[in-house]
Amino acid sequence: MPPFEEYIQEIADIWESRRLSNAGPKHQLLEEKLREVLGTRGVTLFTNGHQALEAALSLFPPGGEVITTPFTFASTTLAIIRCGLIPRFCDIEPENYTLDPERIEDLIGPKTVAILPVHVYGHVCGHKAIRAVADRHGLRVIYDAAHAFGVTENGVSVGQQGDISMFSFHATKAFHTIEGGCLAFQDESLARRFEAWRNFGIYGCEISELVGPNAKMSEFQAAMGLCNLRHLDEQIALRKDAALCYQELLGGRQGIVLNVGQPGVTSNYAYYPVRFREDEWGESRDQVMERLAAHGIGARKYFYPLTSAFPIFDGTAVDETPIAAGVAEEILCLPMYAGLSRDEVTRICETILKR
Ligand SMILES: Cc1ncc(COP(=O)(O)O)c(C=O)c1O
Missing domain, CATH: 3.40.640.10 (Type I PLP-dependent aspartate aminotransferase-like (Major domain))
Incomplete structure (x- = not known):
């Protein structure tokens, strides 16, 4: 605000x-x-x-x-x-x-x-x-x-x-x-x-x-x-600090997929989406989310399910987009806002990494 x-x-x-x-x-x-x-x-x-x-x-x-x-x-x-x-x-x-x-x-x-x-x-x-x-x-x-x-x-x-x-x-x-x-x-x-x-x-x-x-x-x-x-520029700069901190603490780990930017693109760091690949990480996205919740940390399954899986459809379209279906099973948006401190990001990452 x-x-x-x-x-x-x-x-x-x-x-x-x-x-x-x-x-x-x-x-x-x-x-x-x-x-x-x-x-x-x-x-x-x-x-x-x-x-x-x-x-x-x-x-x-x-x-x-x-x-x-x-x-x-x-x-x-x-x-x-x-x-x-x-x-x-x-x-x-x-x-x-x-x-x-x-x-x-x-x-x-x-x-x-x-x-x-x-x-x-x-x-x-x-x-x-x-x-x-x-x-x-x-x-x-x-x-x-x-x-x-x-x-x-x-x-x-x-x-x-x-x-x-x-x-x-x-x-x-x-x-x-x-x-x-x-x-x-x-x-x-x-x-x-x-x-x-x-x-x-x-x-x-x-x-x-x-x-x-x-x-x-x-x-x-x-x-x-x-x-x-x-205040837009300063808000984005604060979000960027948090994103870089997440990247430093979670980057380079088998089974954790981060997005590290696109060439020529200046991001607004609106979200911090992370994918947890169960076969490599040893835990499902839902298990990570539950552990975070147990420590009072609110992460979101954003987006799960696919909108094509909503009850208004017959469900068959989900099979037509296998990449989207796979990402929806693995994605977790970690807390992200301007002013999220290095200490808070560290606590979130430690909670994720302490399996
Ligand atoms: C991808 C996407 N489209 C549309 C909307 C709708 O925007 P609003 O909440 O301002 O109605 C949202 C809201 O978060 C969104 O994430």
Whole structure:
């Protein structure tokens, strides 16, 4: 959280403006600042990332198919379904756990309308190869960049990849607005549609043909974003310290798989995912998690199960993505936040290593 006094100062003029919601001055300023940070012509704020994703997917007529990853949070897959679209699950790359561009083309059919990859844990997708496939087939690419705010590749924000990117500003993210999210895009003509969609389909005083929810961000959320944006670099630097400490203490051990970065990519250190390979480590991921829990350390099976294993599906799609299924069995996200101290990381690692 930002310093308490800073937030109080930021919200003080809301008492002057009496504007609490509906794209007030704080909201407008945050959109402007995010356009600068992300380097996109358009940024539209929403009350959360999930609603933002649904707004992007509302561009497609119901019944279309969307090629996506099952190794993600529920939101990605459920947004597709809630928009009346059909997810077609594609396997992931074994190193970064992102959608495997080599496998997309086999899943494209006459009903395919879009590709929805996820920059999972802030790992950058193979966007050039994905763009090439999309262009060959006239498809739109919408990134779920929920985890990737602050991530750049060769100095360029990931928000500039694809047609539209969705960022989550949930309280658990490297940058947050308590709850919140945005769509970033270069085609400015989309802004009007997204602004109408988040306001019941109403744009200004005009009623449109859109059937939208109420997905507007309040001035208090936007004020939190304005404060947190000032501290983004220091927050990421603190997370990086914790990540380097984990790497030093857990690296080079048989059966423990760490992600050590991608060339040209500046990470936001949003998560610290570790894979425990039972055959080499001698213990399953669940056993490690239980030992950590017994010591009061909260690690998360993020993501398990695959979204294709959710009860809304018949379960057969899980077998079509064997790499994703294997990673979901082994993955554990260790505690990660700005200010996680070296002593705490040491205690976590010692608990893992003392089998
Ligand atoms: C991959 C992914 N997509 C979408 C979302 C939804 O974002 P929000 O919680 O802001 O609605 C999340 C949330 O954590 C996420 O992890």
